[in-house]
Amino acid sequence: MRYKIAKVILSVNKELEFDYSIEKLKPKLFDLVLVDFRGKPQIGIVVAFSEKSEAKNIKPILKIFTEKPILTKEHFLFAKKLSNFYSYPLGVFLFMMLPDYIKKIKKKSFSIDIDNKKGKFDLKPIKIFIKRDNFIERYEVIKKYISKNLENGSVMICFPNISYLEYAKKIIEKDFNVPINIFYSRESKLQNFNTWLNSRKNSIILGTRMAIFYYPYDLQLLIIEDENNSCYFQEEKPYYNLLNVAFLLADLKKINLILSSDYPSLYTYKLIKENKIILDETEDKKEINVVGVSYSKEVLSPLFLDLVKKNISEGEKIALIFNKKGYAKIAKCLSCGYIVSCNRCSSFLNIYFEQNIGICPYCNSKIELPKMCPKCNSGYIKWIGFGIERFKIMLKRLFSDFKIASIDENFKEVDIMLSTSKILNRFEYMNKFLGFVYDIDWFISKEDYEATFNAYLYIRKLANFFKKTYVFTHMPNYYVFEELLNWKNFYEKELSQRKEFKLPPYYSICKIILRGKTEHKVFEKINNLYNKFKDTLEIYGPFKDSPFKLRGNFRYFLIIKSKNPYMLHKIIKEEIFSIRSSNYKVALVIR
Numbered sequence: 118m119r120y121k122i123a124k125v126i127l128s129v130n131k132e133l134e135f136d137y138s139i140e141k142l143k144p145k146l147f148d149l150v151l152v153d154f155r156g157k158p159q160i161g162i163v164v165a166f167s168e169k170s171e172a173k174n175i176k177p178i179l180k181i182f183t184e185k186p187i188l189t190k191e192h193f194l195f196a197k198k199l200s201n202f203y204s205y206p207l208g209v210f211l212f213m214m215l216p217d218y219i220k221k222i223k224k225k226s227f228s229i230d231i232d233n234k235k236g237k238f239d240l241k242p243i244k245i246f247i248k249r250d251n252f253i254e255r256y257e258v259i260k261k262y263i264s265k266n267l268e269n270g271s272v273m274i275c276f277p278n279i280s281y282l283e284y285a286k287k288i289i290e291k292d293f294n295v296p297i298n299i300f301y302s303r304e305s306k307l308q309n310f311n312t313w314l315n316s317r318k319n320s321i322i323l324g325t326r327m328a329i330f331y332y333p334y335d336l337q338l339l340i341i342e343d344e345n346n347s348c349y350f351q352e353e354k355p356y357y358n359l360l361n362v363a364f365l366l367a368d369l370k371k372i373n374l375i376l377s378s379d380y381p382s383l384y385t386y387k388l389i390k391e392n393k394i395i396l397d398e399t400e401d402k403k404e405i406n407v408v409g410v411s412y413s414k415e416v417l418s419p420l421f422l423d424l425v426k427k428n429i430s431e432g433e434k435i436a437l438i439f440n441k442k443g444y445a446k447i448a449k450c451l452s453c454g455y456i457v458s459c460n461r462c463s464s465f466l467n468i469y470f471e472q473n474i475g476i477c478p479y480c481n482s483k484i485e486l487p488k489m490c491p492k493c494n495s496g497y498i499k500w501i502g503f504g505i506e507r508f509k510i511m512l513k514r515l516f517s518d519f520k521i522a523s524i525d526e527n528f529k530e531v532d533i534m535l536s537t538s539k540i541l542n543r544f545e546y547m548n549k550f551l552g553f554v555y556d557i558d559w560f561i562s563k564e565d566y567e568a569t570f571n572a573y574l575y576i577r578k579l580a581n582f583f584k585k586t587y588v589f590t591h592m593p594n595y596y597v598f599e600e601l602l603n604w605k606n607f608y609e610k611e612l613s614q615r616k617e618f619k620l621p622p623y624y625s626i627c628k629i630i631l632r633g634k635t636e637h638k639v640f641e642k643i644n645n646l647y648n649k650f651k652d653t654l655e656i657y658g659p660f661k662d663s664p665f666k667l668r669g670n671f672r673y674f675l676i677i678k679s680k681n682p683y684m685l686h687k688i689i690k691e692e693i694f695s696i697r698s699s700n701y702k703v704a705l706v707i708r
Contacts, residue, residue, distance in 0.1 A: 120166035123178060127154055127161045128220050131208030135161070136170040138177040147188040149219070151180035160220050162188065162211055188214060189334060191369065198365050202682075204689040204705070205355045213330040213355070218310035244367065246385055247377040248398040250581045252285060252342065252544070255377045258397065260292055262338060262375060263321070267295060270335035273322040275359060277346035279303065282323050284544050285342070293321060300324030300331055326351060326359045329366065337372055339363055344376040344385060345574065352630075352704045360384070379581060380574055383615065384622040386608050404585045405576065405601045409593030416503055417511060421553070421589055425512075428551055429519060429532050436550040437508065438579060440538045440559065443467035444507045445500035448475060448486050452496025457486060463666035468500055470510070480668050508555075509535050541578055552583035557590050561597065566620055567708075569597050570611055576601060621708040625682040627689065628706040630662055632670040635700070642701060643673045654688070655679070670702070682707075 123144055124134040137152050144150050148163045153176050188211065196210035203210075249255040263272050274289075276282040279301050290297050298316035300309065301324060316322050317333045324331070326349050329339075341349070341363055349359035360382070367374035376385055376394070388394045410418040425435060445468040448457040458465060459477035466475030466484060475484045490496040505523070512533055513521050522528045524536035524543075534550065560572040576597075580586040590598070600607035616623045629646070633639040643659045650656045658675035665672060679685040689705065 120168060122167040122170045122175065123150075123163045124165035124167060125150065125152060125161035125178075126164055126208035126211060127152070127159050128212055129154065129159050131212055132206040133208075134164060136167070136172045136175055137161075138175045139166075140177065142178045142181055144178060144181050145186055147186040147190070147193060149182040149187050149215075150178045151182065152176065152178055162208075164193065164207075164211075191334070195366060195369055198369065199357070199362065202361065202365070202686055203355065203357055204686055209355050210330070213327075216306065216310040216313045216331070218306040221306075242367070242371050242373045243395060244374045244388075244393065245376070245395040245397055246344075246381050246389060247375060248379065248381065248396065249377075250379055252281075253288070254399075255342070256285075256288060259340060259375060259377060260289075262340075262373065263289075263293070266338035266373060267293070267319070267321070270337035271316070271318065271320050271322060271333045272338045272340070273324070273328065273332055273336060274340040274342060275324055275326060275328055275349075275363075277325070277343050277348035278542075279325065280542065281343070281544075282325065286323055289321065289323070296320045298322050300328035302327060329359060329362055332366065336370060338375065339367055339372060340375040340377065342377050344378045345380060345382040346378075350706065352706055354703070356705045356707070358707065379578060380604060383570065383608065383611060387612060387622050390612075401602075401604065403577070403580045403602065405580050406585070406587050407593050407598045407601065408587050408589045410589050410591060412591055417508075417515075418589070421555070422515065424553070424587065425516070425533070429516075434532060434534070434547075434550045436534045436536060436540070436547055436552050436583060437512075438536055438538070438540065438552060438554045438556065439503075439505050439508055440556045441467075441502075441504040442478070442506075442537055443476070443504040444470035444510075445504055446502025447500075448498050449501050450490035450493060450496040451499050453490060453493040455490050455492040455496075457484065457491075457498065459484070461666070461669050462664050464664040468504065470500075470506055479664060505535050505537055538575070540582060547582050548584050550583050552579055552586040554579055554586065554588045557588055558592065561590075561592070561595065566618075573597050573601075573607055573611075577604065619678065619680075624678055624680050625685050626708045627677045627679075627685050628674055629677065629689075630672055630674045630704040630706070631701055632667070632672040632704070633701045634670060636671040638700065639671050639673055643675060647675055650675075650677070650688070 121138065121140060122136050123139045125137050126134055135154070144163045146163060150161050150163060151158055152161050158179065192211070192214055196207050196214065199210040200207040247255050247258050249258070266272050276285060282299065282301065286297060286299065296315060298312045298320050300312055300322065304312070313331055316331070318335055320333070322328060341359065344360065351357050363374060381389065385394060389396045408420060410420055428435060447465050448468055449455070456465065457475055459480065459482050461482060462477050462479045464477055464479055467478055468475050468486070473486050475486055487498055490498060509521060509523060519532040520530065521533045522531045524534060524540060528534040554576060557572055557576065560575055561568055576588055588598070596610065600610070615621065620626070631639055631643045640659060647656060647658055655678045656675060659673040662672035662674045677685060
């Protein structure tokens with residue numbers, strides 16, 4: 118059959134297919150081509166052919182860039198699966214598989230030659246979760262899989278952030294002589310393009326979540342390191358969850374998939390229970406002590422202070438963990454109650470004593486703190502609450518003979534080191550320190566069904582850093598503390614409760630966040646959405662998000678719950694994607 122028309126998806130409009138004549142130039146399926154779109158040259162991808170077109174004045178394809186197609190039928194099927202699951206058109210995902218720099222090729226005279234040959238694949242690919250306390254221990258297991266799979270093709274490892282990636286690269290490059298290519302969002306478009314070119318065959322690819330869309334055709338092994346990390350979810354357009362994408366890709370290509378972390382997500386643990394993922398773990402040895410403290414006006418309980426004195430007198434070092442930056446929680450007028458906040462965000466500031474400033478935790482704006490109230494001009498501004506800086510000052514006053522420093526200072530020769538949860542982003546383990554966790558009640562009290570699970574992981578992850586951990590709480594009998602030494606028992610209880618209350622991973626929950634500059638218009642828009650769905654879906658809202666105002670935009674959200682994730686995505690695809698006004702932006706969180 119002789120085709121005359123090529124169906125082309127364009128980089129400027131990824132939702133529709135446009136017809137172009139192929140009477141002169143004969144592109145192949147998935148070729149990268151140059152076409153005229155509304156008087157301007159644009160890059161497109163050929164996705165189908167036709168004998169005729171209903172459109173008038175069909176323009177010809179101007180140029181074919183590649184001798185061999187850059188993308189393949191497999192890439193097309195992968196994009197189609199993603200399009201069916203998420204709320205974006207096929208073309209969005211197809212172009213995500215190409216570096217942005219390719220859009221500039223229309224100004225260049227060169228072409229690209231990519232070798233899209235498949236490697237040799239295992240007949241029975243595996244899915245495995247490797248559970249160890251830290252990356253070094255996990256890597257000792259993972260590198261054996263890397264060596265085996267490199268014999269037949271490429272290996273890709275995804276990391277939650279750039280600092281983690283760079284740390285891991287220094288370890289991995291000592292063991293392998295093949296090219297190691299790195300993808301991350303901060304690199305320039307040209308750097309990204311060159312990395313993409315160099316990683317098409319027999320290489321190790323390290324990247325953040327976006328790297329998965331640049332997978333080479335000969336990919337043999339996909340690894341998601343620190344798989345329970347929240348950084349793997351992309352909330353802004355186009356939204357996606359890396360774990361979902363990884364499973365879709367591994368199943369499509371029939372390749373090996375390794376998930377690794379200190380603890381699995383609940384979703385992954387459920388798959389382990391269902392024998393869909395193999396669990397590789399070692400004996401869990403941790404010493405965690407729960408210390409019940411009574412409510413009092415004193416911020417540092419007498420029991421806490423006694424334990425500090427006792428352990429330091431015995432030659433121990435202590436790491437105090439309290440997850441609040443700065444000196445105080447708020448700066449408040451004693452007369453009218455006015456609270457100094459960020460002008461762009463409806464957020465309390467992190468108060469810093471020595472600099473006399475407040476810094477917004479969201480937009481990083483700095484505000485010099487007044488002594489008198491700027492609203493009533495009669496009351497004094499008082500700093501209320503406690504942050505890590507205030508704890509440091511108090512401890513120095515109480516223990517003047519002790520050496521005390523924060524984690525950002527030279528803390529190795531100190532008696533007491535103080536840190537927020539940022540300690541979890543470090544790669545050195547303080548096994549000479551005792552960990553004193555003093556903020557767990559704040560984690561548990563969050564208005565989120567995942568608060569207890571996150572609090573549990575927080576304790577267990579911190580316990581990896583120290584030779585012994587003390588957790589101070591006003592609720593020592595709360596169930597999160599009952600199974601601190603048996604993680605599987607806790608996961609079983611959590612899964613049982615999630616199933617009873619129809620929560621993830623048994624049900625899908627979608628949080629739809631709408632933001633815009635005008636509050637009443639944002640509310641009206643999202644309320645219309647609620648009214649449209651309220652009779653057919655389990656939907657809640659609208660609610661004000663926290664913070665309600667973020668970088669000058671007001672934010673409202675809805676919650677939709679469904680047992681069928683595909684139905685949820687279908688609704689989003691049909692309705693949410695239709696919100697196109699530049700006055701509004703949509704973000705999605707799906708669990």
